[in-house]
Amino acid sequence: MFVDSLVARLAEHPGQRMRFLARDGSTLVKTYAEIHDDARLLMAELRDSGLGAGDLVGVLGPxxxxxxxxxxxLLALxxxxxxxxxENRHDAAEIGALVDRYRLAALLVTRALPGEAGLPAATASLSDRPVKLDPVRHADAPELPPGVRTIAFSSGTAGTQKGLLLTDDGIANTVELSARAWRVTPDDDIAIVMPYSNFQQRYLTYLAIWTGCAATVVPPEIMFQAFKTVEPTIILGPPSFFELLHHRVMAADPAERMERGRGWLSMYGSRVRLMYTGSAPVPPAMVTLFQELGAPLYELYGSTEIGWIAMNVPGLARIGTAGRPVDGITVxxxxxxxxxVRAExxxxxxxxYEGVETQDAVFLPDGRIATGDLGVIEDGFLRLTGRKKNVIITRSGVKINPAELEAxxxxxxxxxxxxVALPDGAALLAxxxxxxxxxxxxxxxxIEAYIKRMNxxxxxxxxxxxxxxxxxxELTVESGLLTRNFKIDRGAVARAVWGSGDR
Structure with a gap:
């Protein structure tokens, strides 16, 4: 099995390392040999507590x-x-509800919680070692399909939160495909910025371990300061990771743009060789500017349900598209x-847990998977044009794709x-x-004058x-206008502006 072997794989590159930066700028460095030994020790503690194969164990924390x-x-066990x-940040009194809600055998929290004395028996804080807990056995725990090795949550292809059943073979495929497409070597250092509760960040860690390269975990609040120091070679992120530089360059006068040239890219470090963005609409002008500056920024497209779907790569890329379908994918x-998509x-x-009622609309009977995204294929390149659920239907039956207006x-x-373009609550567009x-x-x-001319x-x-x-x-995760993946939450915008998300 792939994920079971990751701990053993660490021992094959004992001198490699992971770095964990904190918001205060402090850094923890662990070699792969140290991670291997620490994982083996934790495995023994968990096993002694009664945990074993097939047990559902939650992990909670930043x-x-x-x-x-x-x-x-846990995977190795x-x-x-x-x-x-x-975003589920609970005090000790609320932890028990999570154990019951997800029918967990146990729950591990990464930091001590307020009121820790009240932690349920099935819960342990990883800041207090050795780990000791009493697993809970739920008679109604979900029965998992063969091959499922972990569960993650995402907005899913239909736009509401889903509990996703991830398989060992599917995870292995995503790691192997990335290693080939990006030509990952032990000299690389993969930046990990988004929460580990997003599966993509965990898979990037698995990719680093599998290929023997380094990984650096950076809080998003300090990533630009950190990148100058930690010097990653591979950066993946939503468009917001790259829009700041685009805005700065465009706000500068033409003489300064030319004078600074590639110097604009210093905020990402001097070693970066590959930048990928997706998960939200990507302005073609931004990608064009980056490539004019000599930055290796490319678009790609995937979903947790499928893995990578399409990808631009150096030498075979087209700005404004998500790239060509990857190996094993038919679009x-x-x-x-x-x-x-049909995925091998x-x-x-x-x-x-959540989203089961939408499963049949996503996982089609003939083996295909409906993404909920709209697109066109141009000379073999896939260009995304919007989300199916965001299409606005007027009272007269006219269908409007807001993404096209926004572009x-x-x-x-x-x-x-x-x-964002959306209904204004009176059957008109805003x-x-x-x-x-x-x-x-x-x-x-x-802005208003241009929109008037456009109208x-x-x-x-x-x-x-x-x-x-x-x-x-006001565009922050804390305000609720951005999701934890830094996408604009259209429903939250509608509620903030008109007091309703159903308009």
Missing amino acids: NCYEWILADLA GCVPVAIPA ELGDDGEVV RPQVVGYV DLERALPGVRAM CVVWIEDIEDTARAAE AGREPSHRIATTLVRPAE
Whole structure:
């Protein structure tokens, strides 16, 4: 089995290392030999506590060494780690509810919690070693399909939270495909920024261990300061990871742009050789600018259900597309333009806990998987055009893809942090635009004037009736307007503006 062997794989590259940076700038460095020994010790403690193959064990907490150590030890034991979403921050009195909700045999928290004296018997803090707990056996624990080795949560292809059943073979395929496509070597250092409760960050750690390269875990709040020092070679992230540089360059006068040239890229470190972005609409102008500066930024496309679907690679890339389908993937387009995928080795076999009611609409009877994304295929390259669930249907039955409206605006209004088009609650279209300087009335007037000119050339059903300009600083995960994957939550925007997410 693939994931079971990761701890043993550490011993093959004993001198390699992982680094874990904290928000205060402190750094913990662990060699693969040390991680191997620590994982073996934790395995023994968990085994002595009564945990074994097939047990569902939750892991809860922010990114840290203890999180990935617990994950590796559980996998090697044959347990099934359940990655509790990072936003679930509970005090000790609430932990028991998680054990019951997910029918866990045990729950490991990575940091001491307030009121720790009240921790349930099935729960242990990894800050208190050796680990001691009394597993719970639930008569109604979910029965997992063969090959399932871990459970993660995501928004899923249908847009609501799902519990995803990830298989050993699917995880192995994603790691192997990435290692080949990116030509990962022991000289590489993979940056890990998003929460470990997102499966992509765990898989990147597995990729580092499998290929014998380094990995560096960096909190998103300090990533740009950290990148200059830690010098990663491979960076994956949503467009927001790269938009800051794009905005800075575009705000500079032309002479400064030319003078600084590749120097603009120093915020990502001097060793970066591969940058990938996706998971949200990617402005083509941003990718164009990066490549003009000599940065290796490319688009790719995947989902937790499937793994990688399409990917641009050096020498075979087209800006504005997600790339060509990867090996083992066949992409088809439905009558409505939905991207439907047939995967030889899909990463997920179904849902559990949450989202089960949507499973049949995603995992189709003939083995295909419906992504919920809209797209077109151009000369073998897949270009995504929006989300099926975001299509707006007017009272007269006209279908409007808001992503296309947003793309038009982004091309015409550089420097805007973000924008969304959505119904305004009165069967009309509205556009919410976020800019850096909300006090710049001239900028706001420019945006409104452009939208007015754009409306003149559109059908009445596609005209934007209301334009709202808002401060960019409100776009945070804490405000609820961004998901934990740094995507704009359209429902949250609608509730913030009109008091309802159902408009």
